[in-house]
Amino acid sequence: MTDEDTFLALENVSKRYETGEGTIAALKGIDLSVHEGGFVSLVGPSGCGKTTLLRLVAGLESPSSGRVRVDGDVVTGPDPDRGLVFQSTTLYPWRTVAENVRFGLEVDDTSATVADRRVERLLSMVGLADRADAYPSELSGGMRTRVGISRALAPDPEVLLLDEPFSDLDVATRESLQEDLLGIWNDLDKTVVLVTHTVGEAVRLSDAVVVFDGRGTIGTVVDVDLDRPRDFETDRFDPYVSAIRNTIRDSRGTDQSTARRSEKHTTKPRH
């Protein structure tokens, strides 16, 4: 991948937090490039800096040094072009499903007709067209997550940032949402960064899996060269997939040589 293909870039990014107990180096000298329309997952042990990286890309935090760029522009704060979905999706309980999704459009001056059409389209993409008038308390956890994703997509962001969005869900719901997410990604052509604790999920969905080593640095980036659309059932038993999963599990949280810290990590363009 050449530098011109890079859409989302972290350039020598470090993030330190000052706390009562001292300085926490959450991320150290991170270099990462993601091409436009790429799907990248971040995995690694708890506390290794995955959420911090996502928050930096979202513009909710600033790097202590280095910079984050999206489509060439340095990220200086939140922007509707970067949609964020957190672990336990918080919906507005007093708003209906459609009104929650529509919220993402109220910050800009999208006309009512365009907004209605977009909300309708997003809800049908996630299979909730018939629940538009329901309230969040009337929905299952999986449905709430679907609404959260639709809300993040409403302003038509270029980048979708997902922080363990499926972690509270049972296996069947999780897999169904993974399929939906791939469908959305394919139809809407977003650049996606997903934080997950589940190696299988990362491999199933991504073009590349970024494996953090537990010391604030990236241990390795594993490319996932599987055809799309993916067949979850077949892939589950594919020896190539097992080998990738093992590589990721072996790299996660293991000691990395200091020499790797300055390596530049690049994900390959989608084929």
Ligand SMILES: Nc1ncnc2c1ncn2[C@@H]1O[C@H](COP(=O)(O)OP(=O)(O)OP(=O)(O)O)[C@@H](O)[C@H]1O
């Ligand atoms: N606002 C903050 N103030 C102080 N320290 C923080 C803050 N946010 C994160 N940290 C610390 O930075 C490190 C990285 O945290 P981060 O949440 O990015 O990890 P993570 O990989 O997402 O973890 P998990 O998988 O458990 O969600 C941790 O040591 C955490 O305690």
